[in-house]
Amino acid sequence: MIHSWDGTEWQVFVALPDEPRWPHIPFATTDGVPTLHARTEALAALGYTPLDPAHTWDWMETPLEGDPEGVVALVATTTVTPTHPDTQDT
Template sequence: MPKEFTAQIAVRRGCGRWRLYVALLNTTAPWPERMFNRTVPTFTQRTEALSALGYEPVPDATWTWEEHGETHGDPSSPVFLFASIRVRSRAGVVA
């Protein structure tokens, strides 16, 4: 059975580009990642990027979007937008 992981996408601070990565916990291995231009990547672009990294969403998984204020407790501060989804290694790919 393939291992499951969490993939996330967020705007990388300082450059304004979107970064998609798969969080590989309890390992020293580098986290697989893809960078996108400044516009929010479409569902198809995110799925293709995950596939290129050797992952796929688990069945029935959906992207969950959240926002967090840059300054905790200050509702007028800029927000940090990110999303996550459960993924698994694709068949024949060892993670």
Template sequence: MPHTRAIRAHMIQSYDGTEWQVFVALPDEARWPTVPFPLTDGIPTLRARTNALATLGYALLDGEHTWDWMETVFEGDPDGTVSLVATTTVAPTHPTADDT
């Protein structure tokens, strides 16, 4: 893959707790396209997440299937409900001049 700007991809549970969402955090974009997975299907596999990223036009930067997991509290949640968040580094599969 050519030199490209690294971007962070995330997988979170939706705010209403009904699905997992895979998305790429794009600077200067108000809304990010997501790929949803029903919560009832369990945590999406590495392959499912990789396929979701490909659907969004991204690939894992280093070709490895590594995701970092962390716990966070939903912002503004008075009960302090903990959410799991997974992140990895990706790059566009078709970089533009701005990405190189």
């Protein structure tokens, strides 16, 4: 989860390798930081569940590349698994 580039919303997303656009659910920043329950529901809507439901989200500050003001992004991460894993053999 991260603030959008323009700071108007939080975005709960799933980072997928080799995908140009990651699936995400937006939350208005005016509603405050999305709760754990809201984030879990957003992940479920995207087809994912936390790998370990008892695990808390990890929070970190990340400097925005090229920002002359030294602005940082607040990022929250957790590990997820698909809700309905593909059962086909590859």
